[in-house]
Amino acid sequence: MLLRKLIETDGSSDSVLQLIKNVTIKNVIYWVSESWDNVTQNCLVKSWKKLWPNLTDSNKVEQREANKIEILRLIKCITGCEDATEHIVTEWLSSDTEANQLYTDEEIISLVQNKPQDDSDIEETDEPKNVPVSHSEAANALEIALRYIE
Secondary structure, three states, rough: HHHHHHHHOOOOHHHHHHHHHOHHHHHHHHHHHHHHOOOOOOHHHHHHHOOOOOOOOOOHHHHHHHHHHHHHHHHOOOOOOOOOOOOHHHHHHHOOOOHHOOOOHHHHHHHHOOOOOHHHOOOOOOOOOOOOOOOHHHHHHHHHHHHOOO
């Protein structure tokens, strides 16, 4: 970021000196933040691999990255999610909510047995539902009706 700003100057020593004097802590913090956001987990693992070989298997990290990219590709196929980003996928996969909770057999039995007895959501009607008829069934019915009429 600083290098980019230095390249954009005209190159005179006065402008470079002025540029360096104008750099604030806030600028530096933003530059560090932007740089850190560009560092991937895969990069960190590979950096540590020579120093600490037993740290983790880089294949697992590479597989996670590939899965994340595949999930992002699939999410972008969904209508309304075309502008999803890898950051959103990472956040979604790392979220720790009750939706991701795995229940034991006892908890499942308890949840099923303690369900409310109010079945007001279920409509009990004696009216038959309209079942869609296929084209072939309709054609067969018309042929039978025509034979009946003749």
